[in-house]
Amino acid sequence: MEVENNTNLLMRDVNCKLGIFTRPDGSVFISQGETAVVVGIYGPIEVKLHKMLINKASVETHYCPKSGTPGISDKLCESILHNVCEAALVSTLYPRSSILIIIQEMQNRGGILSCAVNGCCLALLNAGTDMKFLFASSSCGLDDEGNFHLDPDNLFLEKATASFIFVFDSVGKGLIASHTSGSFNLAQYQNALELCKKASEGIFDFYKCMIKKDLQDKI
Template sequence: MVEEDTEIDCVLRPMNCEINLLSRSDGSTMFMQGDTTIVAGINGPMEVKSQKMAYDKLSIEVTYTPLTGPAKVDDRLIETYIRESCESAILVSLHPNTMICINLQEVQDSGGLLACAINASCLALINSGLSMKFTIAAVSCMIEKETGKIIMDPDNTQLKNAKAEFTYAFDSINKDIVCCHSVGRFSQSEFLASVDKCKQVSQFIFDFYREITKKYANTV
């Protein structure tokens, strides 16, 4: 489905997903935004006895697997952003001395990979039934070199003409930023304008979550 808001002049690429995709996971989804596709699976909460785990809250382990080759530095960065975003959303104090594993598999990257991965993780968490304070919606955008125009949810072809790229994740209650990633050079006014547009667009993704939840809730 294509979401459009004429007031802020933006279009998101079509979004689609399949819930309960993995039979051995407690929650899973395949989330597609345009041609960018991520499969996410949640396992846990499970008991752990490792010294690395926190004894007063839920610990989160994220594993991101690229489409080809071994994981690179950028892939480890994706894991960090997803772990911190999910930790802010989950009621971690309800599950002390336990952990969940979030496993993500890249299927296709056509732009907006980090945003797609965060949204896939959130949908998998919703599917798992884990208690959450809020849901998270991630939106990517770019600033075009020639025009300085902010383009929402760009694909790889559009990103070739970007002077700066942004990915923001917002909570569903106050629309506060829970994750921010940027690449390139930009001014403060460009940064604030991109935050404002992405914040408004994030509502489309929250609406998509609700629609998907209504569809599968009756069959679970």
């Protein structure tokens, strides 16, 4: 892999605060650089009859943009977030109920999907919802000289040749979701995948630190 020779491989600062609201079962404010989201988890809660599943929980995900009505890109984010959360949850433990996940975009300065994915995982942890695995997302961009930029902001993405977003699980670090755009070859895709997989390990370590800190604060 050639990623080791490239520059700009540092992530923006990641910060979060767990349990920021009292009404949801779990909540988090998370920021990556100037990009920020708030995530709230409700459930398992009572589900409407037409959405009820006999053998597992119904997982609902709602992505709310900072302003206005959701557009095509917002619906894409919502679909990816739903698929990731549904794959991670042990929904068979909560039959005939619903798990509601609400993601509110606060600021988008690039990497909003990765930030939202990581926020969902932290909020589910804060809610104590049973999961098969944790999940973490990281992103990178490719410039016209073939250099990778980890966790790029909007200024870079506006002129990037290609952008990559990956979501990994905590068990085997396997790929569970991805989204790409732009022009790239197979070797560049593999390099981006390996780079983001390494970055995701740092996100998983961040989860551990935040959960440990949250437990200590409650003692």
